[in-house]
Amino acid sequence: xxxxxxxLADRELxxxxxxxxxxxxxxxxxxxxxxxxYAQAASSAVQNTRLYRELMERIVVGEQxxxxxxxxxxxxxxxxxxxxxxxxxxxxxxxxxxxxxxxGGFGRRMLRSAPPEDPRREEMEIIVSEVRRLERLVDEVLGxxxxxxxxxxxxxxxxxxxxxxxxxxxxxxxxxxxxxxNLDSRLPNAEVDEAQLRQALMNLISNAIEAMSSGGTLTLTxxxxxxxxxxxxxxxxxxxxxxxxxxxxxxxxxxxxxxxGLGLAIVSQVINNHGGSLRFESVPMKGTSFHIRLxxxxxxxxxAEALPEGNSLS
Ligand code: ADP
Ligand code: MG
Numbered sequence: 438x439x440x441x442x443x444x445l446a447d448r449e450l451x452x453x454x455x456x457x458x459x460x461x462x463x464x465x466x467x468x469x470x471x472x473x474x475y476a477q478a479a480s481s482a483v484q485n486t487r488l489y490r491e492l493m494e495r496i497v498v499g500e501q502x503x504x505x506x507x508x509x510x511x512x513x514x515x516x517x518x519x520x521x522x523x524x525x526x527x528x529x530x531x532x533x534x535x536x537x538x539x540x541g542g543f544g545r546r547m548l549r550s551a552p553p554e555d556p557r558r559e560e561m562e563i564i565v566s567e568v569r570r571l572e573r574l575v576d577e578v579l580g581x582x583x584x585x586x587x588x589x590x591x592x593x594x595x596x597x598x599x600x601x602x603x604x605x606x607x608x609x610x611x612x613x614x615x616x617x618x619n620l621d622s623r624l625p626n627a628e629v630d631e632a633q634l635r636q637a638l639m640n641l642i643s644n645a646i647e648a649m650s651s652g653g654t655l656t657l658t659x660x661x662x663x664x665x666x667x668x669x670x671x672x673x674x675x676x677x678x679x680x681x682x683x684x685x686x687x688x689x690x691x692x693x694x695x696x697x698g699l700g701l702a703i704v705s706q707v708i709n710n711h712g713g714s715l716r717f718e719s720v721p722m723k724g725t726s727f728h729i730r731l732x733x734x735x736x737x738x739x740x741a742e743a744l745p746e747g748n749s750l751s
Contacts, residue, residue, distance in 0.1 A: 439464050441476035445484050453479065519688065527582035530575045537575065541568040566611060573643060577699045580636045581688070587630040587710045589735060594627055594634075594666060595620040598657055601638050605646070613652035620659045627666050627733045629711060637707040640700035641670040641727050647693065648674025648725060661733065668729045676721035685717075704729075 438456035442449060453476045457464055544564040551558050598620060602609075609616055645655050653673035660667050677685065684690045686705040691698035704727075708715045711731050719725040 439469055439472055441469075441472045443476055443480045443483065445480060450480060450483055523582060523688075526578045530578040533571070534575050534579070537568060537571055541565065541572060544568055566607060569607070573639065574695075574697055576636065577640065577697050577703060581699045581703050581706075587633060589628045589630055591626040592629045592631050592634070593624075594629070594668065595622070595624055595659055597631060597635060598638065598659065598668070601635055601642065602657070605639070605642055608646055609655065612646055612649060614646060614649055615652075615654045617654055617656040619656060621661065624659050624661050624666060625733060627731055628735050629731060630707075633707040633710060637704045637729070638668070638670070640704050641729075644700055645670055645672035645674060645725070648672050648676070650674075653724070664733055665730050666733055668731075669726060670729075671724065671726040673724040676723055676725055677717075677719040678721065682719075 438454055441453045441455075443451045443453055453472065455464075455468075455472055544561060548558065548561040548565055551561060598618070602616065602618075608614075642655065642657075649655070649672055656669070656671040658667075658669035658671070660669075678692075681690075681692065686701050687698075688702040689698040690701075705715060708729060708731075712735075713729060713731040715727065715729055717725060717727045
């Protein structure tokens with residue numbers, strides 16, 4: 438038999454073995470030459486195939502890199518645009534706040550001093566409640582640009598909830614919404630940033646009220662175990678469309694014509710600042726329930742813990 442090497446410039450590929458088991462004729466020099474030529478052709482065919490495969494692989498990788506690059510460029514542009522819009526919104530909200538406070542203040546004063554039979558009372562009520570809505574919007578925008586440093590203090594969450602509800606009383610009445618408070622009176626104080634938590638609760642409650650445009654029940658609950666407390670905000674409103682579930686907490690995501698889309702983004706930031714978790718359940722046309730879970734003491738913040746079932750964000 439005869440052996441011819443298969444090789445490339447930089448490495449060997451193997452060997453080609455030819456024998457005369459069938460022909461039985463002697464292997465002469467011409468046969469060897471032929472085998473050598475054949476081996477060379479085979480080597481370069483192998484080489485070409487290999488190069489071709491490598492090229493194709495690189496093209497695929499290149500295309501992927503290109504795609505990723507284009508995507509991140511897109512994200513970057515969007516982030517930059519959002520940040521500019523955010524700064525403008527914060528500036529605008531700040532400017533609107535002071536005159537709005539005067540309008541609201543005078544409006545409330547006029548309403549208080551107007552006799553019950555005054556025909557303009559209804560219009561004054563509209564001014565007052567619309568100003569309140571604007572004030573909340575302004576607070577949401579400012580709140581979003583402000584949440585940075587947290588100040589944790591021992592806080593009675595039940596009282597906090599009650600005081601938030603006092604400020605929202607008027608809206609509940611206007612919307613024919615019944616309030617059910619299921620607050621566990623044994624709830625211990627929790628270490629929280631009161632202003633932030635107040636804002637988060639107001640945002641959840643506003644959403645709940647807005648989801649019940651033709652009336653309903655708003656239920657607020659508190660409960661606790663050894664380490665955590667939980668606050669629930671439940672409405673009997675329109676519910677959240679499943680296809681919106683993963684976008685809810687994205688800044689500026691809104692399905693409302695006059696929404697800011699910042700409410701839930703703020704809630705999620707506040708919960709993050711507290712190392713807590715948030716989950717929700719929603720059934721279209723039945724209602725929605727949001728649950729905030731917070732550590733009672735900051736030393737539990739870092740303890741890993743399995744989240745309960747549901748759609749959660751931690
Ligand atoms: P906004 O209220 O300004 O629209 P949010 O961030 O507060 O912004 O809420 C985002 C969206 O999530 C809302 O537009 C609405 O579609 C949906 N959503 C939030 N809470 C509720 C709720 N309780 N019931 C129904 N839909 C809700
Ligand atoms: Mg909202």
